[in-house]
Amino acid sequence: xxxxxxxxxxxxxxxxxxxxxxxxxxxxxxxxxxxxxxxxxxxxxxxxxxxxxxxxxxxxxxxxxxxxxxxxxxxxxxxxxxxxxxxxxxxxxxxxxxxxxxxxxxxxxxxxxxxxxxxxxxxxxxxxxxxxxxxxxxxxxxxxxxxxxxxxxxxxxxxxxxxxxxxxxxxxxxxxxxxxxxxxxxxxxxxxxxxxxxxxxxxxxxxxxxxxxxxxxxxxxxxxxxxxxxxxxxxxxxxxxxxxxxxxxxxxxxxxxxxxxxxxxxxxxx
Amino acid sequence: xxxxxxxxxxxxxxxxxxxxxxxxxxxxxxxxxxxxxxxxxxxxxxxxxxxxxxxxxxxxxxxxxxxxxxxxxxxxxxxxxxxxxxxxxxxxxxxxxxxxxxxxxxxxxxxxxxxxxxxxxxxxxxxxxxxxxxxxxxxxxxxxxxxxxxxxxxxxxxxxxxxxxxxxxxxxxxxxxxxxxxxxxxxxxxxxxxxxxxxxxxxxxxxxxxxxxxxxxxxxxxxxxxxxxxxxxxxxxxxxxxxxxxxxxxxxxxxxxxxxxxxxxx
Numbered sequence: 302x303x304x305x306x307x308x309x310x311x312x313x314x315x316x317x318x319x320x321x322x323x324x325x326x327x328x329x330x331x332x333x334x335x336x337x338x339x340x341x342x343x344x345x346x347x348x349x350x351x352x353x354x355x356x357x358x359x360x361x362x363x364x365x366x367x368x369x370x371x372x373x374x375x376x377x378x379x380x381x382x383x384x385x386x387x388x389x390x391x392x393x394x395x396x397x398x399x400x401x402x403x404x405x406x407x408x409x410x411x412x413x414x415x416x417x418x419x420x421x422x423x424x425x426x427x428x429x430x431x432x433x434x435x436x437x438x439x440x441x442x443x444x445x446x447x448x449x450x451x452x453x454x455x456x457x458x459x460x461x462x463x464x465x466x467x468x469x470x471x472x473x474x475x476x477x478x479x480x481x482x483x484x485x486x487x488x489x490x491x492x493x494x495x496x497x498x499x500x501x502x503x504x505x506x507x508x509x510x511x512x513x514x515x516x517x518x519x520x521x522x523x524x525x526x527x528x529x530x531x532x533x534x535x536x537x538x539x540x541x542x543x544x545x546x547x548x549x550x551x552x553x554x555x556x557x558x559x560x561x562x563x564x565x566x567x568x569x570x571x
Numbered sequence: 572x573x574x575x576x577x578x579x580x581x582x583x584x585x586x587x588x589x590x591x592x593x594x595x596x597x598x599x600x601x602x603x604x605x606x607x608x609x610x611x612x613x614x615x616x617x618x619x620x621x622x623x624x625x626x627x628x629x630x631x632x633x634x635x636x637x638x639x640x641x642x643x644x645x646x647x648x649x650x651x652x653x654x655x656x657x658x659x660x661x662x663x664x665x666x667x668x669x670x671x672x673x674x675x676x677x678x679x680x681x682x683x684x685x686x687x688x689x690x691x692x693x694x695x696x697x698x699x700x701x702x703x704x705x706x707x708x709x710x711x712x713x714x715x716x717x718x719x720x721x722x723x724x725x726x727x728x729x730x731x732x733x734x735x736x737x738x739x740x741x742x743x744x745x746x747x748x749x750x751x752x753x754x755x756x757x758x759x760x761x762x763x764x765x766x767x768x769x770x771x772x773x774x775x776x777x778x779x780x781x782x783x784x785x786x787x788x789x790x791x792x793x794x795x796x797x798x799x800x801x802x803x804x805x806x807x808x809x810x811x812x813x814x815x816x817x818x819x820x821x822x823x824x825x826x827x828x829x830x831x832x833x834x835x836x837x
Contacts, residue, residue, distance in 0.1 A: 333657055336650040340711050352706045385605035392602060428821040430785045432697075432795075433814060436802050441623035442616055446609035451616060520697040523789055527609065533698065534789075537705045545702075549694070556693040 359542030360549060367547050374532070376551045383528035384555070386446050386521070387514035390453025395507045397458045402465030408472070419466070427459030431517060435526040446527025453514050453521070461510050468502040469495070501570050508563040515559050519552050630811030637809045641797060641816055648793035649820070651711050651786070652779040655718025660772045662719065663726035668756060670727070671734040673742070692724035696782045700791040711792030714783060721782065722775045729774075733767040734760060770835050773828040780824045784817045 369377045405419030435452035442448050476494035485493065522530020529552060536544040605611075616623070668674055670684045699717035707713050741759035750758070787795025794813060801809040 332653055336653040336657075338650075339647070340650055340654070340715070342712060349707045356702065356706065382608055385608040388601055389605040389609055389611055424822055424825075425818055428781065428818045428825075429814065430781075430798070430817065432785045432788055433798060433802070433810070437623060437626050438616075440626060441619040442612075447611045447615065450609050450611045516693075516695040520695045523697060523701060530698070534701060537701055540705075549698075549702075552698070553690055553693045557689070560693075 355540075355542045356545060359544070359546030361546070362543060363547035363550055364541070364543035365547065367544055368551075376529075376532075376547060379529045379532055380551050380555050382446055383518045383522075384515065384559070386449045386453065386528050387511060387518040389450045390518065391457060391507060391511045391514050393450070393454030394457035394461050394510070395503070397454070398462040398465050401458060401462035402469055405462060405466040406469035408470050416466075420463075423459050423463050423466075425459075426456070427463070429456070429459075431456045431521065432524055435521050435524055439525060444525040444527075449518060449521045449526035449528055452526060453517055456517075457510055457514060460513075461506065464506045464510075465499075465503060468499060468506065472498055505567045505570050508567050512556075512560055512563055515556055519555075626807050629807035630814060632808055633811035633815055634806075634808035635812060637812045638816070641794065641813055644787070644794045644797055645816060645820065647711055648783045648787070648795075649780065649824075651714045651718060651793050652776060652783040654715045655783070656722050656772060656776045656779050658715070658719040659722025660726050660768075660775065663723045663730060664768065666723070666727050667731040667734055668760075671731045673735055673737070673739065674752075674756065674760065688724065688727050691720060692728060694720075694724075696721040697785065697789060700786045701789050704790045709790040709792075714786040714791035714793055717786065717791055718779050718783060722779060725775045725778060726768075726771050729771045730764070730768055733764050733771075737763040766835050770832045773832050773835075777825050777828050781821055784821070 367376050369375050401419065401423060405416055405423055407413065407416035431452055434456050435448055438448040438451040442451065472495065476498055477490050480490045480494045518527075519529045522528040522532075523534050525531060529548060533545065533548045533552075536542075536548060666684070666688065670681045670688065672678075672681055675681055696717055699720050700714060703713035703716045707716065737760060741763070742755055745755045745759045783793050783795075785795045785798070787793040787797070788799045790796075794817065797813050798810065801807070801813065
């Protein structure tokens with residue numbers, strides 16, 4: 302009997318790859334072990350399970366009386382305010398983003414350092430924490446939703462302008478050349494070739510950012526910048542778990558509905 | 572002028588889309604309503620702009636002597652991000668295998684599990700942080716738990732979609748030779764999706780580093796704690812130090828992780 306058929310040929314061994322992978326694995330494990338050191342896991346409160354249970358009970362027995370009571374401080378009004386903060390904040394950032402996007406798009410400049418510097422500025426704006434911006438604006442315009450709007454408006458520029466500039470870079474040159482060939486000025490080129498080409502992508506990205514802003518707007522209230530976050534943190538502090546439950550439910554429903562609507566619109570756009 | 576020359580001279584008329592007008596109208600109404608609702612008043616901003624600018628100027632004069640006390644909390648922040656990412660990713664790994672329709676054929680199970688995942692995905696990280704602070708108390712454990720749940724939501728969504736788009740050939744081949752579910756996953760599914768999984772974990776890690784820097788503000792551990800303390804006592808020089816350190820770390824980690832993601836995908 303010929304046994305050579307039953308035996309598979311030995312797998313070729315790539316030592317270089319093997320060493321690379323083992324080093325990476327060891328590094329990763331070392332990183333994880335280092336992370337576990339110095340973190341006090343023993344400090345979990347004895348009541349943790351009880352409170353978690355209470356929050357869950359609260360979510361399943363929400364405080365329905367809070368949904369709407371006409372006082373302007375109920376769930377519906379606060380959610381509405383959150384949506385308004387996100388809407389206005391996104392609008393402001395979309396406008397500020399446009400010039401930044403042209404700055405950071407490398408196809409629009411002859412010198413590499415122009416677009417590179419634009420990209421760095423956007424990266425810095427992106428990493429500036431939103432909460433700190435909100436607190437700074439609270440100092441400037443007082444606590445309330447206006448501070449939230451401004452914080453969102455400035456923070457979103459970092460991400461939105463990056464997305465916009467990528468769209469500009471991906472743009473087809475044809476229409477620009479056509480307008481230039483017909484004798485259009487630089488302004489004409491931007492107005493009649495670049496912007497109309499760009500518009501669907503701009504709207505789509507702005508809608509996507511609106512989704513993200515809704516989540517941020519529901520968080521900024523934790524530091525007093527308006528929206529649903531404020532009643533939530535109060536309810537958490539006073540241990541009103543029914544109310545925590547209904548607010549969480551409200552946030553989830555709001556985010557899901559808005560995601561769904563903007564997803565439908567985006568699908569139509571593209 | 573001949574007929575065709577006349578046609579050339581006149582550009583085709585642009586069609587007026589009624590829907591576009593309606594959208595514009597809806598948009599303007601939305602703008603007016605939200606401006607009223609949020610009482611946003613740009614003149615108020617400009618009236619107090621010197622104060623705003625003042626904070627900024629103070630932040631631009633960072634207090635470097637504060638750096639020594641910032642570093643330990645910064646390390647704690649990174650540790651939180653690492654642990655949150657690991658725990659969340661491991662959970663996401665198992666969960667994704669359970670909701671991928673080409674592995675689990677039972678539609679009811681996958682639909683229910685997907686519904687749960689979608690709900691978890693909607694909760695922002697800071698809200699999770701606030702809730703976990705209420706449950707386990709102030710400290711990094713609350714932050715790690717919040718980041719774990721948050722990572723879970725991010726990675727599951729990306730990973731199960733990657734699993735569902737794999738080549739069905741190897742699965743069929745293994746089924747044909749009589750392999751069980753575990754063997755199919757081990758030898759047909761995982762080799763095709765492992766690089767995607769690691770890439771998504773790195774991506775989640777980037778997000779988590781950003782998120783963990785502010786979690787401390789609500790008491791969930793890390794450098795955010797100092798953010799809150801220095802802002803409360805109006806010590807903007809120290810706030811500036813913290814923010815510069817945060818930005819440096821975030822940019823550095825973003826760079827390293829996006830480079831390793833690129834290397835992974837080749």
